[in-house]
Amino acid sequence: xxxxxxxxxxxxxxxxxxxxxxxxxxxxxxxxxxxxxxxxxxxxxxxxxxxxxxxxxxxxxxxxxxxxxxxxxxxxxxxxxxxxxxxxxxxxxxxxxxxxxxxxxxxxxxxxxxxxxxxxxxxxxxxxxxxxxxxxxxxxxxxxxxxxxxxxxxxxxxxxxxxxxxxxxxxxxxxxxxxxxxxxxxxxxxxxxxxxxxxxxxxxxxxxxxxxxxxxxxxxxxxxxxxxxxxxxxxxxxxxxxxxxxxxxxxxxxxxxxxxxxxxxxxxxxxxxxxxxxxxxxxxxxxxxxxxxxxxxxxxxxxxxxxxxxxxxxxxxxxxxxxxxxxxxxxxxxxxxxxxxxxxxxxxxxxxxxxxxxxxxxxxxxxxxxxxxxxxxxxxxxxxxxxxxxxxxxxxxxxxxxxxxxxxxxxxxxxxxxxxxxxxxxxxxxxxxxxxxxxxxxxxxxxxxxxxxxxxxxxxxxxxxxxxxxxxxxxxxxxxxxxxxxxxxxxxxxxxxxxxxxxxxxxxxxxxxxxxxxxxxxxxxxxxxxxxxxxxxxxxxxxxxxxxxxxxxxxxxxxxxxxxxxxxxxxxxxxxxxxxxxxxxxxxxxxxxxxxxxxxxxxxxxxxxxxxxxxxxxxxxxxxxxxxxxxxxxxxxxxxxxxxxxxxxxxxxxxxxxxxxxxxxxxxxxxxxxxxxxxxxxxxxxxxxxxxxxxxxxxxxxxxxxxxxxxxxxxxxxxxxxxxxxxxxxxxxxxxxxxxxxxxxxxxxxxxxxxx
Ligand code: C2E
Ligand code: CA
Ligand code: CA
Numbered sequence: 117x118x119x120x121x122x123x124x125x126x127x128x129x130x131x132x133x134x135x136x137x138x139x140x141x142x143x144x145x146x147x148x149x150x151x152x153x154x155x156x157x158x159x160x161x162x163x164x165x166x167x168x169x170x171x172x173x174x175x176x177x178x179x180x181x182x183x184x185x186x187x188x189x190x191x192x193x194x195x196x197x198x199x200x201x202x203x204x205x206x207x208x209x210x211x212x213x214x215x216x217x218x219x220x221x222x223x224x225x226x227x228x229x230x231x232x233x234x235x236x237x238x239x240x241x242x243x244x245x246x247x248x249x250x251x252x253x254x255x256x257x258x259x260x261x262x263x264x265x266x267x268x269x270x271x272x273x274x275x276x277x278x279x280x281x282x283x284x285x286x287x288x289x290x291x292x293x294x295x296x297x298x299x300x301x302x303x304x305x306x307x308x309x310x311x312x313x314x315x316x317x318x319x320x321x322x323x324x325x326x327x328x329x330x331x332x333x334x335x336x337x338x339x340x341x342x343x344x345x346x347x348x349x350x351x352x353x354x355x356x357x358x359x360x361x362x363x364x365x366x367x368x369x370x371x372x373x374x375x376x377x378x379x380x381x382x383x384x385x386x387x388x389x390x391x392x393x394x395x396x397x398x399x400x401x402x403x404x405x406x407x408x409x410x411x412x413x414x415x416x417x418x419x420x421x422x423x424x425x426x427x428x429x430x431x432x433x434x435x436x437x438x439x440x441x442x443x444x445x446x447x448x449x450x451x452x453x454x455x456x457x458x459x460x461x462x463x464x465x466x467x468x469x470x471x472x473x474x475x476x477x478x479x480x481x482x483x484x485x486x487x488x489x490x491x492x493x494x495x496x497x498x499x500x501x502x503x504x505x506x507x508x509x510x511x512x513x514x515x516x517x518x519x520x521x522x523x524x525x526x527x528x529x530x531x532x533x534x535x536x537x538x539x540x541x542x543x544x545x546x547x548x549x550x551x552x553x554x555x556x557x558x559x560x561x562x563x564x565x566x567x568x569x570x571x572x573x574x575x576x577x578x579x580x581x582x583x584x585x586x587x588x589x590x591x592x593x594x595x596x597x598x599x600x601x602x603x604x605x606x607x608x609x610x611x612x613x614x615x616x617x618x619x620x621x622x623x624x625x626x627x628x629x630x631x632x633x634x635x636x637x638x639x640x641x642x643x644x645x646x647x648x649x650x651x652x653x654x655x656x657x658x659x660x661x662x663x664x665x666x667x668x669x670x671x672x673x674x675x676x677x678x679x680x681x682x683x684x685x686x687x688x689x690x691x692x693x694x695x696x697x698x699x700x701x702x703x704x705x706x707x708x709x710x711x712x713x714x715x716x717x718x719x720x721x722x723x724x725x726x727x728x729x730x731x732x733x734x735x736x737x738x739x740x741x742x743x744x745x746x747x748x749x750x751x752x753x754x755x756x757x758x759x760x761x762x763x764x765x766x767x768x769x770x771x772x773x774x775x776x777x778x779x780x781x782x783x784x785x786x787x788x789x790x791x792x793x794x795x796x797x798x799x800x801x802x803x804x805x806x807x808x809x810x811x812x813x814x815x816x817x818x819x820x821x822x823x824x825x826x827x828x829x830x831x832x833x834x835x836x837x838x839x840x841x842x843x844x845x846x847x848x849x850x851x852x853x854x855x856x857x858x859x860x861x862x863x864x865x866x867x868x869x870x871x872x
Pocket of ligand 3: 777778798800834
């Protein structure tokens with residue numbers, strides 16, 4: 117018994133010492149009161165160990181005195197600790213100075229027992245298991261001491277008991293266990309005091325109890341609390357969380373996960389979903405990896421990002437898993453939207469140009485054996501429709517065409533909206549339907565009276581060479597479209613060898629121009645302008661290419677090409693120069709009253725300073741600007757109205773006669789008339805020829821003629837072919853004519869011989 121007790125005390129002493137060290141090192145909140153409690157417990161354990169170890173009466177008496185004094189202090193520290201343990205401050209509950217005074221008095225009284233013998237005496241005692249030690253025999257003062265100790269104990273008891281009842285359930289254990297512990301210690305202590313047990317084994321209780329209390333205070337973490345907080349945290353997460361045990365049963369789903377499976381929330385559904393996944397997942401290697409995942413929900417495709425986490429025990433055995441699933445639908449949709457915007461035309465929703473090329477290439481690569489057509493469409497005079505009927509009419513037309521493509525083109529085709537009125541289509545040769553746009557209304561309407569025909573042309577390039585860029589294939593198809601002119605039915609043109617030849621011809625003409633100018637193959641023909649009285653007053657200079665192999669090439673064959681590639685600027689400047697040369701010569705020959713009109717292409721305005729160029733010419737050739745008439749088209753003026761009006765004003769101020777060419781055949785004439793100030797309006801009678809109600813056309817010409825008088829811009833009629841026309845025009849006040857009726861354009865020599 118004695119040995120066993122000593123062993124227990126020894127072990128307690130060692131453990132308490134290490135607790136003290138740890139507390140001191142870790143500096144917990146509970147440190148100060150806990151440290152004091154630990155220290156006093158250690159003292160109690162050590163003193164009792166010594167009492168048992170050295171059964172010497174005088175020593176035992178001193179040690180007992182120290183022990184009893186220490187017990188009071190230990191209880192005091194225990195009270196302080198308990199109060200701080202329950203989250204309160206000792207000084208709020210006890211008067212510390214008085215308490216310390218009482219305890220000091222008690223300590224002195226107990227220590228004085230050595231001389232007074234008022235508290236206890238000692239006697240030798242044989243413990244049950246053998247071995248002697250001195251035990252205490254109580255005297256009167258020890259009862260006072262016991263009273264102090266038990267009052268302190270009662271306080272501790274009340275504090276912990278109260279807190280046990282008051283605390284929320286999760287925290288109850290924190291107070292309940294120390295409370296029980298304390299009860300056991302008190303019980304042991306009472307046993308000793310009531311002398312049921314002569315050896316005070318309660319000291320062991322103090323030691324072990326303090327150790328347990330220490331661990332409880334430091335280590336206590338309410339598991340429930342942690343679990344509950346985690347539960348709340350998980351439920352609050354936007355991500356869905358699924359926790360599975362090792363067998364694959366879902367043991368926990370958070371709120372978001374529940375919502376995610378709301379529609380399919382049948383038992384086993386979740387397991388089934390994840391079982392599929394788990395087959396694919398390497399449970400060890402792929403822990404922490406993410407997967408994209410979509411599933412239909414509420415008639416909508418939902419997109420998720422799922423992340424798998426394997427759970428393993430300390431021996432690395434698989435014990436379960438959890439999955440977090442994030443709803444990425446919004447992000448995915450946003451990305452898709454952006455991608456759509458970047459790759460689609462926003463008016464029609466079809467592929468835009470770049471994307472169409474990309475997709476065509478893809479398809480051609482995936483089906484190398486198939487025969488394909490590239491088809492490009494063109495609406496005749498689409499710009500006109502847009503300008504006159506309004507953009508919305510034009511847009512509506514395009515949307516209808518896009519709709520037709522969407523409806524009619526089989527899966528094996530790619531289609532897109534390249535620009536303005538240009539749609540493009542890649543389609544298997546066998547699937548191509550030439551009537552694809554046949555349902556498109558044949559006319560557009562501004563109201564029920566005003567309509568305009570809608571003619572859609574298709575140009576087709578058969579993909580024979582897959583190595584050329586798709587954009588070039590489209591260019592070929594567009595080239596084919598350009599060969600279609602007029603006509604009121606849907607027309608189709610194929611890019612074929614003939615077209616290729618004409619393209620080659622174009623290229624030939626382009627490359628030949630420089631040489632042609634040098635060799636004087638480029639010439640002007642003059643078409644006289646005649647007054648009502650039959651007098652020739654001047655002529656229009658019209659270009660002719662006297663080609664060594666092709667013979668005479670008319671401007672209709674090359675002007676457009678050169679306007680397109682910019683060479684027109686070179687050509688025109690050369691023609692103006694020729695005109696100036698003749699004017700200079702005429703002046704010297706005494707024909708200085710005759711003028712020559714030259715044409716200015718709309719393209720010229722983009723490349724050169726028209727004013728400076730003509731000023732330099734008249735300066736160089738020393739001619740009167742009045743003799744060099746300038747023909748400008750409406751197109752040139754309307755593209756940059758303000759600037760052009762300014763330029764026209766400047767030219768007129770410098771003495772040039774400016775003519776509005778082809779007046780009446782464009783479409784913004786009336787609109788422009790209010791701002792424009794030119795010297796002459798040049799009427800093209802072509803539209804008279806093309807009209808089926810001559811009478812009405814004549815009325816219009818008549819009105820325009822009156823208008824030109826009113827606006828003080830005299831008129832010249834060109835394209836006059838019959839006597840009848842001349843009579844009519846004379847009748848309505850036009851007195852200047854140009855046309856086959858009088859003379860065709862002729863070379864300068866003939867002109868001079870005839871008229872000068
Ligand atoms: P434009 O300026 O309207 O020239 C009048 C055109 O009408 C000329 O055709 C002329 O030959 C033709 N013409 C004259 N009288 C009659 C007639 O009674 N009936 C018919 N049906 N036609 C008649 P051309 O010479 O073939 O020129 C065609 C167009 O080429 C010109 O139309 C003009 O726009 C352009 N062009 C001609 N020479 C030049 C030039 O040196 N520079 C530029 N930029 N364009 C030119
Ligand atoms: Ca002209
Ligand atoms: Ca003209």
